[in-house]
Each structure stands twice: as C-alpha cells, then as structure tokens.
Amino acid sequence: MTSTLAPASGRTAAPGHPPKSARWRGPLIAWLFLAPALLLFLYFKFIPMFVGLWKSLFKVQTFLGDEWVGFQNYQTIITDDEFGAAIWHSVVLAFGTTLGSLVLGLGLALLIEGPARYLWFVRTAAFLPVVTTMAAVAEVWRIMFHPADSGMLNIVIGWAGVDPQPWLASEDSSLMSIMLMSIWRGTPYDMMIFLAGLVGVNRSLYEAAAVDGASTWRRLRHITLPALRPVFWILFTLAAIRGLRVFVEVYVLTNGGPNGSSEVLMTLIYKLGFQKNELGVASAGGIVLFLATLALTVIVQMLRRRQAA
C-alpha cells in the first residue's frame, strides 16, 4: 500500500507518484516510533528468555565459570521430590483458585446484575480487593489467619460455631488458606468480567422464554450460560496461568512452609536462584513453568475449538 505513504512526502508529491524518498521514509518513521518499545522488550523480555534457556543447560558458577551439563538440570527437576511437590502444590493452588473464583464470580455477577445505583456501589466496593497491592493484602490476611482463638478469622468462624483452625500454621491447611485468600482476591475480577458478558445477552430471548413459561433455572441454563461461554474460557485460561506462576501470595503468607507444605514452583525457583545460588537449576525451573503455561493455553484453545465445532 504505497499510496498511503504519498501524503507523508509533503505537498510537492503528485498523488499516485510518490518520490523515491517516501518509499523508505514511511517505514523508517514507523520503526523509529516503535524503537523504544522494541528495545525495552528485547532487553527485559526476549534476552532474559534466551539467557534462561541457555543457562538451564549449564551448572552456573560465579567464579569458576559455567559448566555444560546438558539436560541434567531438567532431570534434577523431574526426579527431585521437592520439585515434584512444588509442581503439585502449584497445580492444586491454580485450579482451586481458578474454579473457586469462577464459580463465585459467576454467582455474584448474576446476583448483582442490573442498572440500579446501589448495585453500582456494591460492585465498586466488592471490586476493591482486585486493585489492592498484593503484598500489603497478604500481610493483612496473615494477621487475620492468626491460629490462636483471638485470630480474626477464628473469631468469625466461631460465630458460626466452628472450632478455631490453625490456618497457615498447619501442614494440612496452609495451602487451602492461601487458596482462600486468592479466591477472595480473584472472585471480584471474574465477577466484573462476567457482568460485562451479561450485558451482551440478548434481552428478547429472556422475554421469549417467559412467554413460553420457562423457569428461571431453564432461562439460566439455556440462554445465559451459553452466552457466557467465551468469557468463561478467557477467564479460565488467564486465571490458571496466573495461578501456576503465583509467587507473592505464598512468599508473604508462608514462604512455602510449614515444612514445605505450601511450597510452589516460583518460591522454590526463587530460593534456588537467590538463596542457594543454583542459577542453572532455577533457570530450568523457569523454562518448565513456561512450558506448562504454554501447554495449558494450547489445551484450552483446542478444547474451545472442539466445543465450538
């Protein structure tokens, strides 16, 4: 489309006959405007990605120089019990958080759908957890999770007659407690996106269903939920990826404890990389996480396609 470049050369150019300079000037300007973004992406996204791939094949040593070990770092990850447990915890946390947030988010979205002013207020208030700073919110929850009878959450469940729980302090409940906080923070986000999806549902279908005497449940099942399917898949993919790479929540709440019961892939990678200086194995861990993310995205896409077909 060289004709669109013609005006760029100024008033002298006759339409349809761009002078020679215009042919490279247009693209040159385009690339100049793009340069800052590309340079920053190159340095802080793409080069690190390749450095990570490269270093994952080495035993990285600061003063002795790197030593080629081939796929040994990956073998370590696959066979190591710690890594196996961390991967399992990441998957449990990711899927628990994702499903919890999706189900609750959908339920709440249905409950507060509508144009009323007070609903707008409820939505805004409920959305606050999403915009809050993770580290600060996690500190707050860490205090609320205090395992003694005087802990905030134990007082709250006490009103319902439930015995005090150890929350983060026990190996059996640490991961579930982190999940609880993540669902609290993830639900309003999903709710908001579902609400946006609900706006797009054809109102006349509701009326037609009412004329046919369909119940509320059937209306939901056959009109509302099918319309929300694309939204559901987008949210599922995003949340699952975010769940797999979870770091701050776990780092602040338990740092993987007690006794490794809530160690996830990212906290383990962080410890290996920055505390034990095992940069090669840590890099390999990052690549494994990347592959898992990629695989998840592809699988979800394939499922979607099959369902649509």
Next chain:
Amino acid sequence: MRFDSALGLESRRGPLATTGKVLIYGAMVVVFTGPLIGLLMSAFNKTLDPTSFSLWPDEFTLENFIKAQDKNVYLYLLNSFIVVGFGLLLQVLVSVFAAYSLARKKFRGMTFVMLLMLATMMLPEEIIAIPLSLVLADMPLLHVNLIGTYAGMILPVGAWGFSILVMTEFMKEVPVELEEAARIDGAGELRIFATIILPLCRPALGVIGVFGFTMIWDQYLLPLIVAPQSEMWTLPVALRSLRSDEEVGIGVLLAASLLALLPSIIAFLAFQRQFMRGLTSGAVKG
C-alpha cells in the same frame, strides 16, 4: 414483567425480597471490604497485641505512623513513588509512540511486531525472573550493572504489551481525514502525533495511566531482585521486614500496609470509569 437481568432480582419487590437483597449485598460488601476496613481501623489503633485486628479502634492514635518514621517507612514510600513516577511516565510515552506506529502506519513486518507484543503478554515476568537478574547485572553490549539502581526497577516496566495494545486499538479510531488535512497544511510527523492524535486519545491515556500505575505499584519480584540493600526497597517489598517490633507490635506493619494500599485504591476510585473500560476491553493479562 421486565427482563433487565438473568435472575430478574431487581424487579422483585416486597418485604421478603428486600430483606434478602439487603442481606446478600451487605454480606458481599462486608466480605470484600472487611479486611481493608479492618486494616484502616487497626492502623490507627494503639495496641501491642500481634493478633489484634479490629473493625473499630479502641484507642485512636497516630503513634504507628510516627514510629514508622524510625523504621524508614517513608523512605520506602518515597522509593515506591520514584519508581512508579518515572516508570509510568516511561511506560505511557513508550506505549503512545509504539501505538502511533502500529495504528497509523503500514509497513512490512507489522504483523510480526504485533505477534511479538502478544508474546510478551504470554510471558509473565515470574518465569524470566532468574535470567532477568543475570541480564540486569550485566546488560548485554552495554555492560552496565543495573542491580541496586532505580533504573533497574524502572526500565523493565517501561514497555507493557497491554498498554500498547489498548492504545493501538484506540488510535485506530481517529479519523484519517484529520491527519491528512494536517499533512496538507505541512505539519510534520511529530507535530501530527502531538497535536492531532494524542489530544484525541485522552480517554485511552486515562485507561493506560491507571492500569500502568496499579501494575507498577504492585511490582514485587522485580524490586526484590533489583534492590538487595534496604535503602532501595519499595514499600511492598519492605513490608516483610516490619513484621515484629517489640515497642509497637504490629502497628508499624499495619500503618505501612495501609500506606502501600492507599495509592492504588485512590487511583482506582478516581479513574473508575477508565478502569472498567480497560478491564472489559478483554485484553487484560495480570
């Protein structure tokens, strides 16, 4: 009967429906804002008990915020503002420049660049954290060490795929006639960009501004990697170090947490419309 919503709750009237609605909506507000209100109240509460977390202060005090001074909390806050200030400025500039090119120009390789942008969004920073620390310690070709510098915390957030894509979509909407008219008047590339395109994109600037702010303010792993020494910590990273204090209990931690939360909450409340707009543009990636 009206059908504004799937459940049609709004059109239900009567005492039973009203009570039900008040209970549901009340519970929602309490559950989602309770911890935040608890933080607000407890930060102004005078107590030494590390488990105490109250929805109402027993004894109002500013002591926590005064003691925070000794714990360098305001230094960390300043660091956070430096990083978010320069980081956001850079991010917005980089985004509008890149978007101008992607939305208003046609050139060979554009599809490839768009693919690159999407790839960066599929590549969360957590995954490259370890190699990023190696790159920052010794930048290829430049051989500069960015560890322990503000630049190390600012430059990596400078380009964000989400901002660029939102801006690109918006800039595509600006009518091409306006641009052509300016060109006929002899306006140069930068002039068209600054006086025609940018002013028309002000709503989108609000969107990428508020998203960029919360994104940079919430950064944790990056400053954790870049700032080994405590003088460089940002507030979110510093919170961990404030946990135990014999004198004021968890007071300083609560005060600092509140200070860490407030800016993004204020940004959200002030730019709510832009925020919702960006959220539903369907391109949000953590």
